[in-house]
Amino acid sequence: MSLIFRAMTAQDLQQGYHLTQQLKWPHRPEDWQQALSLGEGVVIEEQGKLLGSAVLWRWGDRAATIGLVIVDSQQQGRGLGKQLMLTLLEKVPDYNVRLHATEMGKGLYEKLGFVTLGQIHQHQTRALETVPPVAIPAGLTLRRAQPQEIATLTALDRQAHGMLRPQLIAHLISQHQTVLLADEQQQIYGFASLRRFGYGWAIGPIIARDLPVAQALVASLMQGLRGEFVRIDTDAALPLSSWLATLGLKQVDNPTTMVRGTPWTPPAGGLQAFGLMTQAMA
Structure with missing residues (x-):
């Protein structure tokens, strides 16, 4: 099956919301709408089904953040998270890019050149x-x-x-x-x-x-x-x-x-x- 990488649109928000529900993340559909209104997203699609997503926010001409990096729980192990990240990082090659990593995602981000600065207490x-x-x-x-x-x-x-x-x-x-x-x-x-x-x-x-x-x-x-x-x-x-x-x-x-x-x-x-x-x- 061929994977399609494309820009996230408002029509993808409901499927994105379902991805966060899989992970038991608290995001509401309204939170997804706000995220996309301020940023730009990319999705991976296969036969019309959304397999993963990630969102980039540009904050000025030198700084950006990346978040909502999610892959469908049944699609783990295919390298989709890495492909999502590379797609977004290509958009901001000269930016200082910041993110907050789960323990599961930390290893991937280190391979992509990210270094640890500290921790957040939720x-x-x-x-x-x-x-x-x-x-x-x-x-x-x-x-x-x-x-x-x-x-x-x-x-x-x-x-x-x-x-x-x-x-x-x-x-x-x-x-x-x-x-x-x-x-x-x-x-x-x-x-x-x-x-x-x-x-x-x-x-x-x-x-x-x-x-x-x-x-x-x-x-x-x-x-x-x-x-x-x-x-x-x-x-x-x-x-x-x-x-x-x-x-x-x-x-x-x-x-x-x-x-x-x-x-x-x-x-x-x-x-x-x-x-x-x-x-x-x-």
């Missing part, structure tokens, strides 16, 4: 019991992000991890609850977003100057979520993980952060990425 609870008080650092004010601040938040987001994501930031401000902390001169010390994802709610990205700012942003977005499913993916090297555990958000997974190219080095004293948008989009 924290979640099926019913949030402890809603923390909002402790705003002295001199700062909490408020909703405004459309006219897209460029500013995009620059701060890029400072944290090197990815230029204006479309994503615009989407988070216009379609979801995005809050920020700023001082009297309107200098922004951090921002974070709350949105529907998977089984309930996800908080991320969380871009902040330090831990107290990150905690205040997260706490503000948790207000009203008692009893709800909540998920946050945080860099294991940053101190947010242990605080989330005290709130009852258990660590349920620890994917490996990998990069092909030059890793991003945040400027000294700049903002850091305490929380991901998603593991795929980082």
Whole structure:
């Protein structure tokens, strides 16, 4: 049988959703729609059946992420995952490409030139019991992000991890609850977003100057979520993980952060990425 490699279209999203269901990943059809609206995907098809998929997001002219790399459970061992990855990597030969690998996929990515940078701690609870008080650092004010601040938040987001994501930031401000902390001169010390994802709610990205700012942003977005499913993916090297555990958000997974190219080095004293948008989009 001949395999067909082609661009992913909106008509493939339902079959992609079924692939994530096989793996017991939490993605909803709406999450797939959002992923494709911001990126570009490739699929493998055989006799009209989708056997695998992968999605690439270009964040500026030098950085990209890859995610939703999935092969049908009955098609393992045919090298389809490698072919999907090579197809996407050919599109961005000079980019620094980042992904978050499962233990199963790590070996493949290493063969493709990716190196390990660290780990992500995936924290979640099926019913949030402890809603923390909002402790705003002295001199700062909490408020909703405004459309006219897209460029500013995009620059701060890029400072944290090197990815230029204006479309994503615009989407988070216009379609979801995005809050920020700023001082009297309107200098922004951090921002974070709350949105529907998977089984309930996800908080991320969380871009902040330090831990107290990150905690205040997260706490503000948790207000009203008692009893709800909540998920946050945080860099294991940053101190947010242990605080989330005290709130009852258990660590349920620890994917490996990998990069092909030059890793991003945040400027000294700049903002850091305490929380991901998603593991795929980082």
